[in-house]
Amino acid sequence: MRTIRKTARGSVAGALVVATLALLLSACEPPDYSKCPTRGSGQVRVALVVDARAFGGTTSVVCVVVASGANGVTALRARATRLGTAPPRFDSSGLLCAIDGRPAAPKCGEQGPNGYKYWSYWLGGSSWQFASIGPATRTVQDKTVDGWRFLNGGDPVPPDTPSGFGALTS
Numbered sequence: 001m002r003t004i005r006k007t008a009r010g011s012v013a014g015a016l017v018v019a020t021l022a023l024l025l026s027a028c029e030p031p032d033y034s035k036c037p038t039r040g041s042g043q044v045r046v047a048l049v050v051d052a053r054a055f056g057g058t059t060s061v062v063c064v065v066v067a068s069g070a071n072g073v074t075a076l077r078a079r080a081t082r083l084g085t086a087p088p089r090f091d092s093s094g095l096l097c098a099i100d101g102r103p104a105a106p107k108c109g110e111q112g113p114n115g116y117k118y119w120s121y122w123l124g125g126s127s128w129q130f131a132s133i134g135p136a137t138r139t140v141q142d143k144t145v146d147g148w149r150f151l152n153g154g155d156p157v158p159p160d161t162p163s164g165f166g167a168l169t170s
Contacts (some may be wrong), residue, residue, distance in 0.1 A: 025094045033082060034169050036063035044068050044142040046075040047124070047168045051149035051159040055102045059160055072121075072135025072146050094136060097120070099148055114153030122147035124165065128158035 036045045043065050051059040064078035073088070076099070080087045086101035089108075096119045097108035103117070110117050121131040123138075124145025131138070135146065143165040147158060162168055 014145045023122040033169070034061040034063055036169055037065045037082075039065050039142075040053045040069050043138060044070070044144065044170075045165075046078075046144045046146060048075060048079045049122075049124070049159045049161050049168065050079075050099055050160075051147070052102060053160070054150040054152055061161060063169050066140065068142075070140055072138045075140050075144070076102065076135060076148075081140050087141070090095065095132060096135070096148075099150075102150070112153045113129050115151075117152050119148050120151050120158075122149065122158050122163075124163035124168075126164065128163045130158070144161060147156060 019055075034047070036047075039045050043061055044067075045065055047061060047063050049059065049061050055058065060083075062079045062082060064075055066074050066078050076088045076096075080100070083100070085145055086098070088096055089098040089101075089105065091097050091108045095109050097103075098105065099119060107117075121135060123129045123131050124147055128147060138146075140146070145163060145165050145168060147161075147163070149157060149159045153156065
């Protein structure tokens with residue numbers, strides 16, 4: 001009887017150690033921000049691609065949920081909130097100056113040797129399209145894809161990811 005109790009206690013203790021280790025390991029894994037939060041009534045999902053390779057960074061995909069009728073600026077602010085990063089910074093004309101604090105203030109739309117340095121705005125779907133309107137005037141729909149790529153002058157080049165909502169969030 002005593003042997004059985006020791007074995008049962010050992011098994012329970014071993015199971016607790018394994019469960020604790022599994023929890024600790026899963027807590028160390030970064031969250032997958034490309035997965036969309038649950039959408040409620042009157043809300044839409046937006047995938048935001050931010051290509052920050054010009055700063056030595058990477059390209060991120062973050063899915064956010066915003067109120068129906070929201071614009072691209074609202075979605076970009078929701079991205080910053082979800083990631084816990086600096087909110088987007090705009091100049092007085094409405095030009096987007098910084099995403100995630102890059103470039104550092106007060107830089108905004110500066111002329112470089114190859115042209116203007118700026119965050120280019122792209123609309124996803126079956127392919128990337130250079131946006132002909134700004135994010136403040138664009139109403140996002142469910143499964144919208146907005147892309148941003150910082151350019152150090154030169155011709156506009158889209159983000160380096162797929163442009164479709166399903167490919168980015170699945």
